[in-house]
Amino acid sequence: MAQTRTIKVEALTRVEGEGGLHVRLNGNAIEEVQLSIYEPPRFFEGFLRGRPLEEVPDITARICGICPVAYQMSAVHALELALGVSISPEIRRLRRLLYCGEWIESHGLHMHLLQAPDFFNVASGIELAARFPHEVTRGLKLKKQGNELLEVLGGRAIHPINVAVGGFYRAPQKDEMQKLIPAFEWGLQAAIDATRWVAGFEFPDFERHYEMISVCHPDEYPMNEGRIVSTSGLSIDVSEYEETFAEHHVAHSTALHSLRTSDQSSYHVGPLARVNLNREKLCETSRRVADEVGFITPCFNPFKAIIARGLEVIHAFDEALTILRDYKPFKPSRIPYEHRAGEGCAATEAPRGLIYHRYQVDDQGKVVLAKIVPPTSQNQRQIELDLVDWLPRVLCDDDQRTADECERLIRSYDPCISCSTHFLKLTVDRGGSSDGEPR
Amino acid sequence: MSHSGKVLVAGLGSPHGDDQAGWLVAELLLKKASGTLGVSEAQDENLMPESSRHLFQDVVVRRALIPLDVLDWLEGVDVLHICDACESTPGYWKLHRSTFEADRFVNPNATGDVALHSTLNSLRCRGSHNFELPDVLRLAATTRLLPKRVIVWAIEGTCFHPEDVLSDMTRNAALQAADEILKELRLSHA
Numbered sequence: 001m002a003q004t005r006t007i008k009v010e011a012l013t014r015v016e017g018e019g020g021l022h023v024r025l026n027g028n029a030i031e032e033v034q035l036s037i038y039e040p041p042r043f044f045e046g047f048l049r050g051r052p053l054e055e056v057p058d059i060t061a062r063i064c065g066i067c068p069v070a071y072q073m074s075a076v077h078a079l080e081l082a083l084g085v086s087i088s089p090e091i092r093r094l095r096r097l098l099y100c101g102e103w104i105e106s107h108g109l110h111m112h113l114l115q116a117p118d119f120f121n122v123a124s125g126i127e128l129a130a131r132f133p134h135e136v137t138r139g140l141k142l143k144k145q146g147n148e149l150l151e152v153l154g155g156r157a158i159h160p161i162n163v164a165v166g167g168f169y170r171a172p173q174k175d176e177m178q179k180l181i182p183a184f185e186w187g188l189q190a191a192i193d194a195t196r197w198v199a200g201f202e203f204p205d206f207e208r209h210y211e212m213i214s215v216c217h218p219d220e221y222p223m224n225e226g227r228i229v230s231t232s233g234l235s236i237d238v239s240e241y242e243e244t245f246a247e248h249h250v251a252h253s254t255a256l257h258s259l260r261t262s263d264q265s266s267y268h269v270g271p272l273a274r275v276n277l278n279r280e281k282l283c284e285t286s287r288r289v290a291d292e293v294g295f296i297t298p299c300f301n302p303f304k305a306i307i308a309r310g311l312e313v314i315h316a317f318d319e320a321l322t323i324l325r326d327y328k329p330f331k332p333s334r335i336p337y338e339h340r341a342g343e344g345c346a347a348t349e350a351p352r353g354l355i356y357h358r359y360q361v362d363d364q365g366k367v368v369l370a371k372i373v374p375p376t377s378q379n380q381r382q383i384e385l386d387l388v389d390w391l392p393r394v395l396c397d398d399d400q401r402t403a404d405e406c407e408r409l410i411r412s413y414d415p416c417i418s419c420s421t422h423f424l425k426l427t428v429d430r431g432g433s434s435d436g437e438p439r
Numbered sequence: 440m441s442h443s444g445k446v447l448v449a450g451l452g453s454p455h456g457d458d459q460a461g462w463l464v465a466e467l468l469l470k471k472a473s474g475t476l477g478v479s480e481a482q483d484e485n486l487m488p489e490s491s492r493h494l495f496q497d498v499v500v501r502r503a504l505i506p507l508d509v510l511d512w513l514e515g516v517d518v519l520h521i522c523d524a525c526e527s528t529p530g531y532w533k534l535h536r537s538t539f540e541a542d543r544f545v546n547p548n549a550t551g552d553v554a555l556h557s558t559l560n561s562l563r564c565r566g567s568h569n570f571e572l573p574d575v576l577r578l579a580a581t582t583r584l585l586p587k588r589v590i591v592w593a594i595e596g597t598c599f600h601p602e603d604v605l606s607d608m609t610r611n612a613a614l615q616a617a618d619e620i621l622k623e624l625r626l627s628h629a
Contacts, residue, residue, distance in 0.1 A: 065505060109507075113570075113578075126574060129581040137582045144511040157511075158504045 003027060009403045019415070021406055022252070023387070028395060033387045035380055035410065037255040048370040053079050053339075053361050057163045060357075060372070064416055065158045066109070069102035069150070070350030071372075072163040073224055074357040079165045081344025082361050085337045090330040091167040092224070097323045098153050098160070099223045099348075100316040104187070105146030105157070106351035107271070107309040107316075110414045111198060112139025115306050118408040119201040135197055138190050142313065145180075145187045149320065152176050167334035177327045184324060188317040192289055195310030199293035206393070208300045208386060210266065212273035213378075215349050221281040221315055222274060224348050229277055230267070231298055238347045241356050247373060258378040266381035269353030270413060271308035272299060283318040286311045302386060302412045309351075309414075339365035350375050352414045376415045383413055444517030445497040446627075447586070448620060449509050451523040451562075451572070452502070456603025457596025460524040460613045462502045463605070464592065467617035469500050498624055506575040513579055519586045520620055523562040523572070524609065525593040533595040533612040536619070541587050544573075544580035558591050592616045 009021035024032040044063055048056060056075045061068035073095060080087065087095075112135070113125030122128050129136035147157035152172055154160025162169050213234065217226035228244070229235045236244055245267075247256035259266055276298040279287065290297075295307050345358035353375030360369040387406055394405035450465030452458050499516075503509050513519065525535070537558045544555070559573040570578070579585035594616055596609040 124574070126578045126581055129578055133582055136578075137584070140510060140578075140582065140584070147508075147511050157508065 004031075005399075007399050007402055007406075009407060021387075021403070021410070023391065023402075023406070025391075025395070028392070030388055030391050033384045033391070034252040035384050035387070036252040037376075037380070038253075041254050045370045045372055048359075048367045051367050053083075053359070053365050053367055054165055056359070056367060056370075057165065058159075058161065061159045061163075063372070063374070066106050066416060067102060067350045067352065068159050069098050069154070069163075070348060070355050071357075072160065073099060074346050074348045074355050074372075075359070076163060076165050077224060077346035077348065078344040078357045078359050079361065080337075081346065082342035082359055083165070083337045083340060083344070084342070085166050085335050087167060087335055088330070088332075090171075091333070091335070093323050094153065094168060094171070096220075096223055097320055098150065098163070100320040100323075101146045101149030101153065103146070103316045103351050104191075104313055104320075105143045105150065106414075107313045108139055108143035108146060108194075110351075111194065111306055111309050111313075112136055112143075114414065115411055116198065116201075118411060135194070138194060142187055142190055142194065145183050145317075148183070149180060152180060164334050166337055167332070169334065171329050171331070171333035172327075174327060174329055177324050181321065181324050184317055184321050188285070188314065188321060191310065191313040191317050192285065195289050195307065195314060196293060198306045198310050199295065201306070203301060203303050204393075206301055206303060206390065208302065208389065210268050210300065210382060210385075211260070212268045212276050212298070212300075214269065214273040214277045214354055215347055216277055217281070219281075221278055221283075221312075221319075222349050225346070228347055228354070231273070231276060238345055238356070241345065241347060241373075242358070242371075245356075245373070245378070247377065253380065255377045255380055256373075257381045258373055259381060266385055267378065268302070268382045269375050269378045270305060271312050271351070271353075272302065272305040273353065274349060275299075275308040275311055282311060283315045285318055286314040289314060302409065305412050305414070339363055343369075352376065352416055353378060374416070376413075379413050379415065383410055383415070445515055446499065446518045446520065446624065447509075447512055447516045448498070448500045448520040448522065449512065450500070450502045451506065451509075451521065453504070455601050456598040457594075457606055457609040458524050458599045459605050460594040460596055460609050460616075461522040463610065463613040464522040464594070464616045464620070465500050465502050467614060468620055471617055471621055505570075506572040507570050509572075510575055510579055510584065513584045513586065516586045518588045518590065520590045520592060521562075521572070522592040522594065522613075522616060522620075524596045524599070525562050527595045527597045533608055534615050534619075535591075535593040535595075537591045537593070539589045539591070541580050541585040541589065544576045544585060544589070546577075558593060562591075562593060592620065 005025040007023040011018060011020055019035065019037040022034040022036060044060065048059060051059065056079060057072040060071035060075045063071050117123065117125055117128045120128060120131065125136065150157045150160055153162065155162040212231040213228060215222035215226040216229040227235055227237060228241060244261055245258050246261045247258045250257050279297050290311055341361065341363045343360045345356065347354055347356045355375055356373040358371040359367055362368050386409055390409050395402055448465060448468060450461035452461035501512060539555055562572055576585060576589065594609060594612045597606060
């Protein structure tokens with residue numbers, strides 16, 4: 001008689017936000033895997049309607065304390081398209097610098113305190129710190145450098161307040177930027193060492209064959225602009241995003257699932273997708289370290305995203321140093337514009353993957369429509385399908401161990417549940433069906 | 440009075456009702472200190488008149504949104520004051536001061552440190568990614584970033600929801616906290 005077994009993780013851990021996992025098995029056959037995001041809907045798209053467009057960067061920054069810059073950058077680029085604003089090269093460079101700060105702090109946190117503990121069978125970054133004090137301290141310092149850059153450029157580390165439609169409210173002084181250089185020189189070397197450290201972890205042999213998607217720019221590693229490309233040959237303009245991807249409601253999650261419109265297939269966004277699709281645009285140091293540690297692309301092992309994050313941290317320090325060293329204060333820090341009715345969209349690269357925004361504005365400068373697709377809703381279905389493949393490898397009589405292994409895979413995506421993340425707690429419901437049929 | 444080294448006063452909070460208490464202490468402290476106690480740095484746009492800087496080089500006052508913020512500010516700090524709102528308890532005293540040595544944070548579960556647990560668990564400031572204030576302090580202690588002395592100022596409050604306003608009781612307790620911290624800083628740094 002087949003036995004139905006349910007494994008539940010009530011609350012995922014070491015992710016931002018509130019989510020859980022429900023797995024139903026019939027014998028050893030997997031019948032259902034649901035990554036449930038039960039955090040209440042936050043209605044940001046609704047809040048934005050009717051608001052002055054100038055408020056959008058500050059309101060959308062509140063979606064996430066870890067990746068506010070991603071929301072701000074996507075918003076200002078989309079709104080500038082709607083308004084017909086062209087920013088200056090100086091503003092563009094400062095925006096890349098701001099994004100470097102966010103990648104450094106977000107990746108630094110995830111690599112050292114969230115994902116690395118999974119490779120040493122410890123429950124937290126604190127336990128890992130007792131075992132690897134030097135490495136964890138280094139990771140904390142890397143994160144700190146990212147935050148300090150955000151403070152200088154954004155006015156504060158969390159929810160920066162200096163980003164405006166058209167540019168920045170204030171361009172930093174030269175000495176403010178130069179003060180950061182020695183710490184960033186240290187950071188570049190520390191990022192190299194950290195990447196070497198994580199590349200030496202023991203990774204599960206788990207290659208998947210899915211479509212990876214990221215922004216791709218002809219000349220630079222993708223952050224703020226470019227076409228949307230995939231490992232399956234997709235190459236579209238950002239304006240074609242909603243024809244190519246569509247969000248769907250699912251009963252078990254308050255987050256929408258984003259799928260390809262052509263065949264309802266899932267896809268993967270994030271640092272692994274970016275490195276796979278843009279490796280040649282990483283800075284020379286990142287490419288050298290990738291070669292040195294034997295990081296072969298394309299890589300379809302989600303656990304190895306931690307190496308991709310390391311390579312991106314190196315890149316971010318390298319690019320930030322170039323911008324900091326060349327920086328000269330400039331005017332205007334914000335390009336003036338007139339209100340007009342229009343529509344614009346943008347795709348940028350948040351630390352955890354591609355993020356898409358579209359806005360319609362009226363001739364009074366009010367938001368008529370806002371659409372925001374965060375990375376985690378794009379990865380959600382892919383995580384479930386990964387778990388379908390992962391579970392047979394990790395399934396054992398000990399439900400807690402099974403759940404721990406599932407969480408480990410989920411965390412490799414660095415999901416943001418508040419944009420969409422936290423830890424998984426497990427409850428197990430075992431029971432046999434009387435008729436031998438699946439329940 | 441002997442000099443006690445570099446001091447960080449971190450006010451933790453949010454804009455919601457009595458949860459503003461930690462931020463208010465930071466703000467009050469800086470306003471009260473202006474002209475009498477030097478504050479070397481003020482990193483929040485709503486805080487600190489320029490004139491209050493540099494009179495004293497080793498007292499830093501900052502506002503934190505989440506506990507992980509504090510981790511970034513600990514380098515070189517000898518004494519850490521944490522100011523945060525806590526749940527209301529019966530009784531007259533609405534401000535509580537507790538001092539802990541850094542070693543007590545390394546593994547409070549193993550040592551059964553009831554006083555430490557009780558104090559930290561009463562605080563309101565919530566973190567992300569499973570990093571609440573006790574986790575942050577423990578991580579700082581494990582990595583030897585935590586100052587040797589940690590003083591926790593817990594200010595009682597009753598309303599912590601969005602759109603709640605700061606209650607008079609909590610405002611008064613925050614004022615008292617700012618006064619007492621300032622008194623301590625004057626004694627150690629004057």
